[in-house]
Amino acid sequence: MRVNSLVANLATPPVPEVQRWAKAYDGDLGPVIDLSQAVPGYPPHPDLLAWLAEAAGSAACAGYGPIEGEAPLRHAYASHQAELFGADLAAANVHITSGCNQAFVTAAMTVAGAGDSLLLTNPCYFNHETTLAMLGIGVRYVSCTAANGFLPEPEAVAAAIGDDIRALALVSPNNPTGAVYPPDLLSELFDLCDRRGIWLILDETYRDFLLPGEGPPHGLFSRRGWENTFISLYSFSKSFCIPGHRLGAVTAGEGIVGHVAGIMDNLQICAPRAPQVAVTRGLPALTGWREANRREIAARADVLRDVMAAAPGWRLDAVGAYFAFARHPFSGKDSREVAEALARKAGVLTIPGGFFGAGQDDYLRIAFANADADGLHRFADRLTRFSL
Numbered sequence: 001m002r003v004n005s006l007v008a009n010l011a012t013p014p015v016p017e018v019q020r021w022a023k024a025y026d027g028d029l030g031p032v033i034d035l036s037q038a039v040p041g042y043p044p045h046p047d048l049l050a051w052l053a054e055a056a057g058s059a060a061c062a063g064y065g066p067i068e069g070e071a072p073l074r075h076a077y078a079s080h081q082a083e084l085f086g087a088d089l090a091a092a093n094v095h096i097t098s099g100c101n102q103a104f105v106t107a108a109m110t111v112a113g114a115g116d117s118l119l120l121t122n123p124c125y126f127n128h129e130t131t132l133a134m135l136g137i138g139v140r141y142v143s144c145t146a147a148n149g150f151l152p153e154p155e156a157v158a159a160a161i162g163d164d165i166r167a168l169a170l171v172s173p174n175n176p177t178g179a180v181y182p183p184d185l186l187s188e189l190f191d192l193c194d195r196r197g198i199w200l201i202l203d204e205t206y207r208d209f210l211l212p213g214e215g216p217p218h219g220l221f222s223r224r225g226w227e228n229t230f231i232s233l234y235s236f237s238k239s240f241c242i243p244g245h246r247l248g249a250v251t252a253g254e255g256i257v258g259h260v261a262g263i264m265d266n267l268q269i270c271a272p273r274a275p276q277v278a279v280t281r282g283l284p285a286l287t288g289w290r291e292a293n294r295r296e297i298a299a300r301a302d303v304l305r306d307v308m309a310a311a312p313g314w315r316l317d318a319v320g321a322y323f324a325f326a327r328h329p330f331s332g333k334d335s336r337e338v339a340e341a342l343a344r345k346a347g348v349l350t351i352p353g354g355f356f357g358a359g360q361d362d363y364l365r366i367a368f369a370n371a372d373a374d375g376l377h378r379f380a381d382r383l384t385r386f387s388l
Contacts, residue, residue, distance in 0.1 A: 007134060009133070011130070018036045018349055018350075019036065019037075022344075025344055031347070032348075033347060035349055035350050036349040036351050036367060037370075038369065039243055040293075040369065040370075041300075041372060042296070044242055047282070048241075048286065052245070052274055055275075061277060064269055064270055065270040066270060067265050067269060068094075068095050068096065068257065068260075069094065069095060069096025069271060070096065070276040072277075072280045073277075073280040074091035074095075075091045076279075080283055084216055085217075085218075085221045085222065087221035087222045092257065093227075094250070094251055095252075095261060096276060097250060097271055098246040099235060099247065101131070102267065102268070103250045104128055105135075107252075107260070108131060108135060108137060108169075110256055111167045111199045111201070112132075112137045112167060113135075113136075115138075116166045117164040117165050117166065118138075118140070118167050119160055119167070122359070124357055125203070125356070128171075138164060140164075142160050146325075150177040150317070154192055157189060158192055161196050167200065168200050170189070170200070170202050171203040171205070172202065173320050174321075174323070175205070175206070175322070176353070177320075177325040178324050180320045180321065181218075183218045183219060186217075186220060187218065187219065199229060200220075200231070201233065202231070202232050203233045204232055204233060208239040209294055209297045209369070210294075228253065231250065232251040234251065235247070240279055240290075242278075242279075245272055245275035247271060247275045297322070300371070300372065300376060301320070301324075303373045303376045304316070307379070311380050313328075313329025314328060314329055323366065324366040325353065325363050326364050326365075327362050327363055328363070334352075335361040338364065338388065339352040339364055341388055342364075346382040347382070348386075350364040
């Protein structure tokens with residue numbers, strides 16, 4: 001069978017593989033604790049579910065919608081960002097996509113083609129890596145370690161920018177580590193990308209789970225000529241607890257939005273319409289509920305820090321927003337071996353650090369937002385009992 005080599009050489013999708021490991025768990029310690037895939041550990045707001053049902057059952061949402069997204073949502077999200085960042089943003093700067101993964105696909109295709117390269121961090125979000133591989137776009141890496149808080153150092157970024165690099169792609173708050181990139185660092189990286197004539201693509205999927213009261217995540221939308229350097233990606237899925245409805249967004253200059261529309265017309269034509277209608281209503285109406293969820297996730301992070309401190313040999317080297325990067329105590333052991341044994345013996349699902357890049361086998365990624373405080377205490381108890 002002859003297939004596209006760029007597809008044939010892709011690794012097995014990590015999350016289904018990890019979830020298969022749990023089938024060997026005998027249940028002796030209680031139900032499986034799934035800390036692998038980042039899914040909200042609480043349901044959507046009842047009003048949002050009602051708005052989704054109403055929109056999905058309407059004839060108006062059964063047909064094709066605008067390629068760039070429903071106009072009311074584009075206006076509402078632009079206004080939301082304008083308030084958050086204190087910047088002049090309009091609906092023309094917004095393109096709605098089917099999830100943030102699709103937002104990344106469209107952004108990558110807009111700025112690079114086969115034979116070009118993008119610069120990612122190591123560790124990196126594996127879907128970004130495989131997306132580029134499918135497109136024939138090369139990948140270069142900037143190493144981020146516990147010693148520097150898993151943050152990219154501008155000097156290392158500058159050294160890695162070669163003639164083939166078309167963009168620097170970052171995730172903050174970070175997947176997989178949870179590290180939050182300070183505004184000053186993002187500003188410095190913006191300046192670097194601007195000087196070198198490459199794009200800065202920032203995946204802000206977990207932006208709504210930054211600690212309360214910390215101020216805007218960055219000031220890049222206020223920079224002169226930002227439209228020529230900066231592309232922001234976002235997901236409504238985590239904040240509104242609707243990952244199954246696939247809703248994301250690209251915020252960029254109008255020219256980039258136009259190019260994304262050309263790509264979207266061939267990928268999907270338009271993002272799902274019912275969640276667009278529901279989220280348009282939810283953006284202003286559910287502000288208080290979303291803020292309460294932000295505080296809940298911050299509280300879960302505090303619980304995780306406490307319980308992990310009591311787990312012999314385990315260490316949190318980074319934690320924030322939805323994720324923690326935990327160093328396991330089994331020196332020299334492959335992270336896949338550790339994670340698979342943890343799933344099969346203890347019924348705890350995590351993702352091996354090695355799935356996120358070379359040299360990450362000392363780590364497991366913990367999607368701690370999936371579990372409440374009781375679940376995190378049960379998780380820590382199982383870690384204490386676990387051995388290879």
